[in-house]
Amino acid sequence: MLTQFYRGLPALFALALLLVSWEAYAQLSGISPTTLPAPSRVLEQAWQNRQPLWDNTLPTIRATVFGSACSLTVAFLLSVLVDFYRPVRRALFPIFIISQTLPLVAIAPLIVLWFGFGLAPKIMLVALVTFFPILVALTQGYESTEAEIEQLLASMGAPRWKRFLLARLPSALPYFFAGLRISMTYAVVGAIFAEYAGAAKGLGIYILNAKNNFRPDLVLAAVLVSAVLTLALFGLTVFVQRLVMPWTRPSLGAGT
């Protein structure tokens, strides 16, 4: 625990240095707070506007959670399908790859245009940006299964689906979590982008309004909230991974 704290020290120090320099520059250069607000002002304004900020954070959380849940479900089902039927993989993967090349700037307004200002287009955009890393990680993970383990199961008379459950799925877990961590860093950004393109409420629309009102301090306050959200999601995936994969913990504790 303590060693982990010590290992985090350089990062904390660098962050503190950055904030202090920023604060010093904003205070001493006489730059207008409507151009570059000091971190202290951002925090103060974030606290003063905590109610509207929170009201706008909730829809973003909702879009992120539902979007990620959808993309997780679809990615898992597709990965299984693709693992059992190779031709499906050859048919679908090019489409998925093309879907990742679409510029979000163009796609987000279109999806809002087609599906309105409600939750649905946000969920779709979050799913669009998070789905592919998870799918790739899962299919890659299945392929990483040790050939000898599969041979062994075959020699025991295990049918294909049993080999999948007993060997391929657990083998894919480390890959899955690596992909999930990447996806989760996209998820909040994806939701905010969707709101930016059109929404009644949400961090994205809050940022847009703050910018139009020349309030960079509130823009940064919303950015701070979104960063905290992403970090929380990231932490959650690490926590779940430790729960689901106890054998990778450094202390393979006896009798636990």
Added chain:
Amino acid sequence: MIPPRLQLTGIAAGYKDLQVLKDISLTVRPGEFVSILGPSGAGKSTLFRLFTGTLKPTHGEILYDGLPLEAASSPFAFMPQRDALMPWRRIIDNATLGLEVQGMSRREARTRVEPLLSEFGLSGFEQQYPAALSGGMRQRAALLRTVVQNRSMLLLDEPFGALDALTRAGMHRFVEAMWMRRRWTAMLVTHDVREAVHLSDRIYVLSPRPATLIQVIDIPLTRPRLRNGAAGAEAAAIENAILETLLAPQEGQLP
């Protein structure tokens, strides 16, 4: 008369244009420990693929307990080259894997395996994950997983090839002691001459591809086979003779 457990007559097999096995005949009787010894690439793995049914012979016949092999439903318990323990299963759950695949409940499988843990030197480690165990212990766990399946014959595919020399020698003694107690019918595939001489009742020596039998050697040494005294000298003489046979055809070529 009891038919041999496993009998191969004039087996030939291969892949497309590549003939791997050419005219292999061998016999394993119940309770015998038989080794297949040959250079790398001599088709030892192909032989195992014939047994597990993933490959069909182009010629010849395989009888199991006097019946064509197809009739018996997977009579072999297989131990692969590396231990192939699942890193995400505790040792006890790795050991029960075969039973679970056969449809036994996890609890029932555990009660079957638990009494054997101490015999395999694994008691106290059953709740550990494989990563926490030494190479020798992992191999013993893999062997336990193989024998609890209660199949009538063991197929051991170079199971000690990845171990260091000392651990391997320890495993030879362990396997011999277990075999003397339980009289498994076993076939070991290896390219380690000393291992084959230590463990086998009979050794079939294969030529390089396409493989034929170049020698069949009965090992009459008493068990347990120790490395010292007259028995040790006799074992060493047999080892040398086999090495000569294996290396002879390659003379004139650089290894």
